[in-house]
Amino acid sequence: MVIGAEHASDFGLVWYEYPTWRRRPIAAGEFTTDAQTGDVDQDGDFDVIAGSLGQGICWYENPGGARAEAWTARLIGAAYGHDLEVGDVDQDGDLDVVTCDKQRVVLWRQEEGARWSEVKVVERAGEGIALSDLDGDRDLDLVYGGSWFEAPEKAGAAWRETSIDGSWHPETRARTGDMNGDGRTDVVLSVSEGAGPLAWFEAPLDPRDGGWIRHVIDGEALEGAHSLQLADLDLDGVLDVVTAEMHTSARRRVFAYLNEGAAWRRLLLSSEGSHNLRAGDLDGDGDPDLVGKNFAGEARALELWENQTRSAGWPCVLVDGERPQTQMGKMGLVFADADGDGRTDIVAGSYLYLNPIDAARERWQRVKLPGNVDVHFQIDVDGDRCCDLIGISANDIVWLEAADGDARAWRSLVVGSLPEGRTQGYATAELVAGVRPGLLFTRGQTLQFLQVPESAPEESKWPRFVASTETGEDGIAAGDVDRDGDVDVAAGSADGHRLLWLENRGGLGAPFPAHVVGHTRQWLDRIALADVNGDSRLDIVSAEESQDWEYNAAISWWEAPLDAAASPWTRHEVALLRSVNSMDVRDLDGDGDADIVAAEHTDQRDPEAAPDNLTAVFENRDQGSIWVVHPVDISHRSSHLGARLCDVDQDGDLDIVSMGWRQFACLRLWLNPERD
Numbered sequence: 001m002v003i004g005a006e007h008a009s010d011f012g013l014v015w016y017e018y019p020t021w022r023r024r025p026i027a028a029g030e031f032t033t034d035a036q037t038g039d040v041d042q043d044g045d046f047d048v049i050a051g052s053l054g055q056g057i058c059w060y061e062n063p064g065g066a067r068a069e070a071w072t073a074r075l076i077g078a079a080y081g082h083d084l085e086v087g088d089v090d091q092d093g094d095l096d097v098v099t100c101d102k103q104r105v106v107l108w109r110q111e112e113g114a115r116w117s118e119v120k121v122v123e124r125a126g127e128g129i130a131l132s133d134l135d136g137d138r139d140l141d142l143v144y145g146g147s148w149f150e151a152p153e154k155a156g157a158a159w160r161e162t163s164i165d166g167s168w169h170p171e172t173r174a175r176t177g178d179m180n181g182d183g184r185t186d187v188v189l190s191v192s193e194g195a196g197p198l199a200w201f202e203a204p205l206d207p208r209d210g211g212w213i214r215h216v217i218d219g220e221a222l223e224g225a226h227s228l229q230l231a232d233l234d235l236d237g238v239l240d241v242v243t244a245e246m247h248t249s250a251r252r253r254v255f256a257y258l259n260e261g262a263a264w265r266r267l268l269l270s271s272e273g274s275h276n277l278r279a280g281d282l283d284g285d286g287d288p289d290l291v292g293k294n295f296a297g298e299a300r301a302l303e304l305w306e307n308q309t310r311s312a313g314w315p316c317v318l319v320d321g322e323r324p325q326t327q328m329g330k331m332g333l334v335f336a337d338a339d340g341d342g343r344t345d346i347v348a349g350s351y352l353y354l355n356p357i358d359a360a361r362e363r364w365q366r367v368k369l370p371g372n373v374d375v376h377f378q379i380d381v382d383g384d385r386c387c388d389l390i391g392i393s394a395n396d397i398v399w400l401e402a403a404d405g406d407a408r409a410w411r412s413l414v415v416g417s418l419p420e421g422r423t424q425g426y427a428t429a430e431l432v433a434g435v436r437p438g439l440l441f442t443r444g445q446t447l448q449f450l451q452v453p454e455s456a457p458e459e460s461k462w463p464r465f466v467a468s469t470e471t472g473e474d475g476i477a478a479g480d481v482d483r484d485g486d487v488d489v490a491a492g493s494a495d496g497h498r499l500l501w502l503e504n505r506g507g508l509g510a511p512f513p514a515h516v517v518g519h520t521r522q523w524l525d526r527i528a529l530a531d532v533n534g535d536s537r538l539d540i541v542s543a544e545e546s547q548d549w550e551y552n553a554a555i556s557w558w559e560a561p562l563d564a565a566a567s568p569w570t571r572h573e574v575a576l577l578r579s580v581n582s583m584d585v586r587d588l589d590g591d592g593d594a595d596i597v598a599a600e601h602t603d604q605r606d607p608e609a610a611p612d613n614l615t616a617v618f619e620n621r622d623q624g625s626i627w628v629v630h631p632v633d634i635s636h637r638s639s640h641l642g643a644r645l646c647d648v649d650q651d652g653d654l655d656i657v658s659m660g661w662r663q664f665a666c667l668r669l670w671l672n673p674e675r676d
Contacts (some may be wrong), residue, residue, distance in 0.1 A: 001282070001291050003302060004031030004050050013060065014049060014301070018282060018613045022551055026071045028251045029054045032297065033276060034084040038095045040110070047344055049097055051081030051564035056097055057108065061063070076108050076116045087131045087140045090155055098142065100129045100445055105144055109155070121149060121159050124294055126170035128192055129570050134185050134207050135178070143174040143187055143427045149210065156547055164201050164212045176624055177239045179259065183606055187212070190243050192223035196223055198243055198257070216418075217241055217257050217264050223249035226295075227277035231288035234258055235309055244274035249295040253621045254292070254305075263567050276534040284619070284628045312673030313633045314656070316525035319346065319364045319667040325662045326350065326372060329422050333657065335646045338387040338407035344648050345407075347375045347389060348659055348667050352407060359649040370412040373398050376426040378437050380459050390450075391414075397450060397464075399457070415462045416450060418443050424641060425527070426474035429487050431467070440467070441480055445494040447471045449508060465508040472524070474545075475583075479529035479538045482564045488512070492524030493509055499524060499542055499558065503565065517569045522546045526583035530594035533623040540569070541581035541596060553580045554600055557624055574618055574627045578602055578610065579603075582643035588654055588672075593620045594658050597632070597656055599639035607662035609638035615658070630654060632670050638663050 001016045011025040013035075020064075024227030028250040032051035040047040040059045048060040048071070057077040060071040073141045089096040097108040104123040108116045122570035130143040135150060142159065146168030146263035149159040164187055170332060177482035179186040184203040197220070199292040202213040221635035227244035233256055234240065241264075244254040252273030258265040267472070269290070277292030283306065290305040316407030322574040338345045343355040350369050369375065376392035381399060382388070387407055389400040395418035403409040421444025431449055439450040453460070471491040481488040481501045489502040497520050502512035520605055521542035537560040544553040555574040574596060579588065581601035589596040596618040617634040620626075642658030649655060649671060656670040 001278075001302070002026070002035060002037060002048055003293065004035050004589060006030045006053070011598075013048065014050075015048075019616065019629055020614050021452070025069060026060050027058075027073055029050070032081055034081060036084055036086045038086045040095050040389070040411075042094065049076075049084060049086055051079075051084060053080075057081050057084070057097060059097075060062075060359070065121060074114070077106075077118055079106065079118075082127055083129045085129055085131045086120065087141050089151060091130070091139055105129060105142065106496050119156065122161070123138060123218045124170070125256075126172070128189075129175045130174040130176050130187075133186055134187075134203065136184075143176060143627070145170045145172055145174075146188070146189070150208065152178050160208075162208055163210060164190070165199075166428055167614040168420055169196050173226060174240060177226050177228045177230045179239055181238065187216075188228065188230060189243060190222065190228045192226045193224060193498050195221040195223045196225075198225060200241070218255070218266065220255075221253075223251070227254075227274050227292060228277040229277060229290070230447070231279040233288060233307060233309070235287055242279060242290060244270075244292060246275050247273040247297040249273060269302055270303070272303075274303070280563055282306075283311075284630055287311075287351060314670040314673055315360060316633060316637070317360050318671040319657075319669050320348075320351070320463070323349070323351065323665045323667060325664075328662075330374045330659075330664070331422070331641050332374045332391060332426070333642060333644050333659060334375055334378045334389070335402060335648075335657075336387055336389065338389075338402060339388075340385070340405060340407075343650060344646055346648070346657055346667070346669075347378065348657075349374055350590075353667065355648065356573075359481035359669065365617065367408055367410075367623075369400055370410055373399065373400065373412070373488035375400070376423065376441060378426060378438065379428055379439070379452060380451055380589050385643070395420065397462070404452075413458060415457070416464055417461075418448070419446075420444065422473045423444070423489065424474045427476055427478045429478035429489075431478075431487055432508060434485055440476065440489065440493070440614075442471060442473045442476060444469065445469070446475055446553060447476065447489065447491060447512075451508075466511060467508070468511050468514060470494055470500065470511075470514045471502075474523075474525045475527040475543075477527045477529040477540070481538050481560070482528070483537065490517075490527050490529055492527065492542075495522075496523040499540060501540070501564065514567050517558050518571050520554070520556075525581050528583065528585035528596075530585045532594050532620065533559060534593060535560075537562075537564075539624075541583070541585050541594075543598055544582040545578055545579045545581045546602065549578050549602055549610055551576050551578055554617070555580055555583070555596060559624075572624060575629070577614060579604070582615075582639035582641060582658060583644055584645045586645045588617055588645070588656055589619060589674075591622070596627070597643050597645060599643040599658060601638055601639070601640050601661060603638035603660050603662040605662070609636050609660075609663065611636055613638045615639060615656070619629075637666075637668060642668075 013026040030053040037046040057076040083100040105121040107119040146165040169364040199219040204211040224246040229242040233503040241257040254270035256267040274292030275295035287307040287309040312530035334579040346353040352367040373391040426441040451463040472473040499517040507593040522538040528541040540558040558569040599615040617630040619628040639658040640661035645654040653672040
C-alpha cells in the first residue's frame with residue numbers, strides 16, 4: 001500500500017510491504033490527496049506518481065529489489081494535484097498523467113527524452129476525475145463532474161464535452177465500469193464535498209448523443225462521500241460499489257453496496273469514515289479487499305478491511321504445548337506412520353506424536369522415546385514392518401525400533417559415534433548407485449554420511465564417511481545437480497556465507513569436490529533443491545538467518561546454468577524477511593511447479609517473539625519470476641527448523657508442522673484449507 005501525507009516530519013510518501021506491513025520510505029516532504037502507481041519508465045516495476053506540496057506533480061522511480069530504499073524523484077510539472085489519474089491517453093505506448101487542481105483539468109503528456117508537455121483539457125471549478133474508454137474507440141476519455149470529455153484524435157485539439165447529468169454537483173468522485181452487463185461502460189458518481197445521492201448512469205448506445213439513464217444506488221443524502229470504488233466484492237460476476245463519508249461528516253459511514261440487479265444491498269463496514277479508500281486483492285486470495293484512511297482528525301489510522309469471501313485460513317492445531325526443557329535445542333523433525341494405522345505421525349526431538357483420527361480436534365498422544373535422543377531420520381532398517389527411527393544422543397548414533405505394533409514402546413541400539421558438534425541439516429540419500437539409501441547429515445563443520453547395512457544391522461557399527469570438510473552445521477539438500485545420474489549435495493559453507501554444491505563422483509572414498517554457487521550477506525541456514533523455472537535442471541533455494549528482528553534475511557532461488565560446475569548461477573530474490581530458519585519447498589497448489597513455505601525465527605532471545613512473526617506460502621508464478629505471498633500465520637508463533645510440509649490429515653494436500661527455539665514447548669500444525 002502506498003500512502004502520502006501532509007504534515008510529515010520526515011518521509012511523507014511511504015509504502016507498506018505485504019503481509020506484515022513493514023513501512024518503507026519513498027520520499028520526504030508533504031503530499032496531496034491523490035496518487036497512482038504505474039510503470040512510467042517501462043522497466044517492469046511499479047513507480048509512484050503523486051503531487052508533492054513542495055515540488056509539484058512528480059513521479060518516483062522504483063529502484064527495484066527487496067533491499068532497495070532510494071527512490072528518485074522526477075518532476076512532471078510545477079502544479080497542484082487534488083486528483084490524479086494515469087493512462088496512455090495519447091496512445092503512444094507510454095503513461096501520461098491527468099490532474100485536477102479543483103479549477104482545471106490538465107493532461108501531462110510524456111514525450112521522448114523524459115520530457116512532459118502540459119495540455120489543458122477543461123477549465124472549470126470542481127473535483128473528481130476518471131479515465132476510461134466511454135465511446136468504444138479504444139482511447140481514454142475523461143469523466144469530470146457530471147460530464148464526459150471525448151479524447152481528440154489529434155494531439156492539441158479540443159476535448160468534446162457531453163453531459164451525463166447537468167444537475168450533478170461539480171465536486172464528485174467518479175468511477176466507470178459495466179454495471180449491468182450490457183457491454184457498455186457506465187459511470188458511477190458520488191458527491192465528494194457536499195451532501196448528495198449515490199448513483200450510476202447507464203450508457204446509451206451512443207454516449208455522444210446524451211441520454212444517460214440515472215439509477216439511484218442510495219437515495220439517502222451521503223455527506224462528503226470522498227471515496228468511491230467499483231469491485232466485484234462477492235464474486236458473483238457483477239460490479240459492486242464502495243463509498244465512504246469523510247471524518248468531517250456527521251456519521252462517517254463506510255458502505256459497501258452489493259449489486260443484486262434490480263436492487264442494492266447496503267452493508268455498513270465502519271462508522272469511522274475514510275477519505276481516499278481503495279479496493280484491491282491485497283492478500284492474493286482472489287477477492288477484493290479495501291484499504292483507507294481519514295484525511296485529518298484524531299483517527300488517522302491506515303485501515304484494512306479484509307474480504308472474507310474466499311478466506312479459508314490455515315487453522316492452527318497445538319499438537320503439544322508442554323514439551324519439557326530437554327527439548328530446547330532439539331533439531332529433528334520427521335514424519336512416519338509409526339503405529340501402522342495409515343495416518344502420518346510426527347517425531348520431534350525426543351518425542352513421537354501419534355496422529356488421532358481427527359488431527360484437528362482430537363488429542364495427539366505423546367510417546368517418550370528412549371534416552372535424550374534427537375531423531376533426524378525415519379528409514380526401514382531391517383524390513384520387519386516395525387517403525388525404525390535414527391537419531392543422535394550426545395555423540396552416539398542411535399537406532400530406535402518400535403517394540404510393539406502400536407509404537408508405545410521402543411528398543412534402542414547405538415550404531416555409531418560422532419565427533420562433537422551440532423546437526424541442523426539432514427537428508428536421506430542414495431549416494432552410491434545400487435546401494436540402499438543412507439543418512440546424510442551435518443556435524444559441526446563436516447558433512448557426514450552413514451550407510452545403513454544391507455544385512456545384520458544390529459551386529460556391528462554402521463559405516464560412516466566424511467563427504468565434505470567445507471560445510472557448516474546448517475541445512476543441506478540432496479539431488480542430481482549436474483545431471484550425471486548420481487546424487488549430489490547442496491549446502492552452506494563453514495563460514496556461512498557461500499552457497500556450495502558438492503559433486504558426487506561415484507564413490508565415498510574421498511570428500512566431494514565443492515563448487516561455489518554464490519555468496520550471501522547473512523548466514524545461510526535452510527537449503528532446498530527444486531526445478532523452480534521448469535527447465536529440467538535443479539535450482540537451489542536458500543534462506544538466511546540473522547538472529548535479530550531486522551528485515552535483512554533473504555529467501556532466494558539460484559538458477560542453475562547449463563553446466564553446473566563451469567557457469568555462474570543467477571540469484572533471484574524471493575523475499576526479504578527477518579531471520580528465516582525454517583523453510584520447505586514443494587508444489588503446494590498442484591500446478592506442477594515448486595512453491596516455498598517459510599517462517600520467521602524471532603524467538604532467539606525472548607520466547608514471546610515478535611508479535612507479527614510471519615509464516616507464509618510463497619506461490620511460484622511464471623517460472624519463478626513472480627512470487628505471491630499467502631500468509632499462513634501472523635502472530636507471536638516463531639519457528640526454528642520447522643515449517644515442514646506433510647499431508648498430516650490425509651486429505652490430499654500439504655500441511656505445515658513447526659517447532660520453535662525458545663518456544664520449544666510448542667509443536668504446531670497448520671492444516672491446509674484447500675480441501676479441509
